[in-house]
Amino acid sequence: MKRKIILIIFLPNFTVSGAGRSTFKMIEGLDKKKFLIKIICFGECEYKKKFEKKIDIYELRSQRIIYNIPKILNIVKLIRSRSKRRKIIFVSSHHYANIVCFFVKKKMREIKTVGIERTAIKELSTFFSYTDLLKKRILMLFINFVYPFLDKIVANCKYVQNEIKKFSPKNTMVIYPPSFTKIETNIKKKDGLRILMVGRLYKEKGIDLALKALSNISHSFVLTIVGKGPEKDRLINLSKKLFGKNYKRKIKFVGHHLNLKKFYLNSNLFLNTSLFEGFSNAIIDAMNHNIPVIASNCAGGNQEILEKGKYGLIFKSKSEEDLKVKIDKFMNNRKFFFDKAKKGKGKLKRYSFKKSVNNYSRLFENI
Template sequence: MTKKICILTDSLSSGGAEKVAANMSIALSKKGHEVTVFSMQDIINYSYNGHLYNFGLIKLKHNRIKAFIKLRQFFKENTFDYIIDHRLRDKFFKEVIFSKFIFNASHVIYCIHNYRLEYYFSFLSKPWLAIYPHAKNRTFVTVCKTIEEYLYSKLKLESVTIYNFLNFDDIDLSKESKSNYGDYVIGVGRLTNIKQFDKLIRSYYNSNLHQQGIKLLILGDGPEKKRLRSLIINLQLNNDVVFLAFRDNPFNLIKNAKALALTSKVEGFPMVLLEALTLNVPVVAFNCKSGPSEIIKNNVNGFLVDNQNEEDFTLALNKLLDNFLYNEIKKNTSLGLEVFLEDKVIQEWEKLFNQI
């Protein structure tokens, strides 16, 4: 049965949750649902389907009171079956206003994209206060089982896990020529302390990869870049580590890598691992909270390393030089990916709609 759905997102650019929201608008529209994408900011770069309500533009044209009136009027005039909320929700009073004065007549599906629950719940140490700024009619959806279990342990909130899906239309290998960097492993992400590229650089330094002429490519931008460059100079890796600015279409760089490496402190559901495996590229990742353990089968389609153990990460990088083991893993990169296919995931969403 066709539903009228509002997909609420901070923007349509840059972030993983924002990309998930954009992909969801396309997939649900294909299924015949009436979709509206509501963007809090006037940053629209991702492809989407359905009607766009650009609240970012409204805020630019009007003062706060007038913008709030228009916001409330929009949700009053549009009776949605479900509002699927992909935003960060860490501002207590803002969320109280949303839930009590804007969403009070709606069923809201709150998506939780990261293991760090403080991104979605203020006053996490006081469960009743953390739960208060949510709509009365609500459902919580987590992007992996680990977050579902953690949410229940912290706040005793029931939720359902629905994985993010990979949009194969995004993987366009025709827009970029083959890499000219020779053999390399690649790390992809924003250069922040959460992503811990310093641990990747040190693990690479302690491995045998650079001695074998295998470079390390780091694809991304961010505040840690200067510090990471200093680390590379101190380790005398100037000729071995290459920084590249992030690009919307990194897939040829990933496809031509020997492996993709992830050394994050914490994640939600790292889509870059799915992208690499789909492109037949083995992955090496810390078993951080959360996501990698639900994607990687250790020594089968990649290497799942004891969380934050740099020594073991170095050993995993060295395993990439074992040609027999590497080729066996490369044969298995597609193993288990069927649960992350668009049709499978959208079936789970439609099942949820029918259960609510």
């Protein structure tokens, strides 16, 4: 009988987020007869009660990656000492976490390393303070040095792969996230203008841009924002300023939810206003529910998913005026854009759960 491969999955923030959801789905989809999975994260793993089978989870107290590197190395050494000469692969997600792969490789050369890049490298050129600028400049230097040493770097879209190839051309490949398990059917169209946004409430998501653009349209609408984050209070205050004390009639902050289906079923337009992206699972979910999408042309996978506007509307990133124009364009010819969404839905199979998990399984078995 073939011995199981040990996968050590390192995701610093294993929370209800795009990265958390994709990693959870990958773990659940992998054949447990082939793989023995261990997880390392910072703080609580928000998915630990949802795993079908018991998995060893190492939850480190500190949130600082620099302090946790020795602890991570000690955990990996412990797993190796108990491995009975099994093949071990250390898998990390996000550029700052992928740096840890380098230290694992240096200390334990027999362990294979796979770094998953889930956001555009262009993110490191976008900053919101001097401290943020300094951190991202240092991080960029690190990943330029470290990535060529990894056995494989997985980009979650072609845009990100092309960015990585500029400084690590020989070891990168694309595997799309496991975005959906089945094609949704019997979706009914909704009247009015019911807009949905899904994502963490962070500056880089550009939610303030959406609020400003919507404050200038003449159409009646309701915007539902699903997600949590440090920008919530600022966005609520901006909503009050733009829409008055009765802003709650138009803007609904509903927090984060594991089950998003009810929100998609109650919407007829999806907005993605990110300043940069990796691969947006939320856009795929919207298309799967027959919802037209308006997305920014930011660095990342938006234009790849929508094929540069073939399956949705693309607006100029950071431009509230262009976003307003695109919303008006949608309202003036809704049938045309619902037809676009329908055509896009027919191309979603390449982003399926089954295809993604099979690609990861082949990678881990053959690396």
